[in-house]
Amino acid sequence: MSVKTQEPVITRVSDLPTSEARWVALKKVEYVDQVGTARTWEVAVRKTRSAKAGVDAVAMGNIILHPSRPPATLLVIQYRPPLDAYTIEWPAGLVDAGEAAEEAAVREFKEETGYDCSVTSVSPIQAADPGMTNANMQLVMVEVQLKEEDGEEPPLQRLEDGEHIQRVIVPMSEFYDRLVEYAKQDRTIVAAKLFHFAAGIHFAKTNRYGI
Template sequence: MPDRKQATSKFVSREPLDPAEARWARLVKTTYCDPTGVERTWESGERQTRPTNCPIDGVGIVAILNKPTGPELLLQKQYRPPIDKVVIEVPAGLIDAGETVEECAVRELKEETGYVGVAEKTSCVMYNDPGFCNTNLNMVHVRVDMSLAENQNPQPQLEDNEFIECFTVPLGTMFDEMTRLEKEGYAIDARVGTIAEGIELAKEWKLSL
């Protein structure tokens, strides 16, 4: 078994998916009337994993580690087959049946990064790409107490198909760090890019952080 942090995935092939084989997503055709009364159709994707009576698919996690040199955002690198690139992401995951958003965030943080935290704030529901799919999530701010013994040497609990490398980026230089990582060939997840853009806007307009 290779070091999970050093393991690299390799693209093999891509082909149309038989709907009968689809486990995670499906294509749907929506019929609607536009404001002029014209009937139109729209092709989009839907997740098949959302629990019954649950309004969201999953969570993204904002975990800021308060280090002696300043606050740093916990991020991870993970290969994503649809774009054949390693993506810079926040920890995230799908919600389980009967689980609250906050419980999901704390569980996923522990599983993917090893850090133990407490959920403190939850965002509005966010839609990842509403022109293409119905996938949505809440961003949850999780406080990580770095003085706790369990956070001194965190050990992820990854599944067999997960190869995730965790790292941190100083909040103050996040925009520049994302630019550098993109030049190195990484893809930047929209949630991470938006956080970086928000910090940069706050600097430009001298907003109180």
């Protein structure tokens, strides 16, 4: 990863012909609805879906375990051009051709964070943003087992050119509150999937319904 020397700046936004798009395409879906009315829908589709996994991407929900520290989770902060903002997310990435979701999760987690991990569960395939795209994903929960001698310095990342990813380890007891604080910062947005997970934990602890 190269050293940051400035804040990212969008210099131009223009229309992209589908023929020039490497990752996504824009399609028009024509369909007949539940009462027989003909309708159309604009859909963004990924060009990279793995035939083996049948899924576009994985997000790695993670628990960091240390012998003498409370359970924590590792968040990543990165600039996202579609939002022109920094997002707070869990590590995530596209599934390569011929790769299973579990394999992609272990590989991407190592690349983005530097840590080795083990998979503990894999979710069903989920819609990523069903009103706009057919993109789907799976949530792969992983554990990182640290040793007592592991220091404060995290291991080296294996980032690709153009990737600038900051890592933050947050105790699970502070998970929800930290995300709320991040959301108050200028030019910062918490990813919905991450916030929903944290909000679910918070709700389970604080709801008045006895759930």
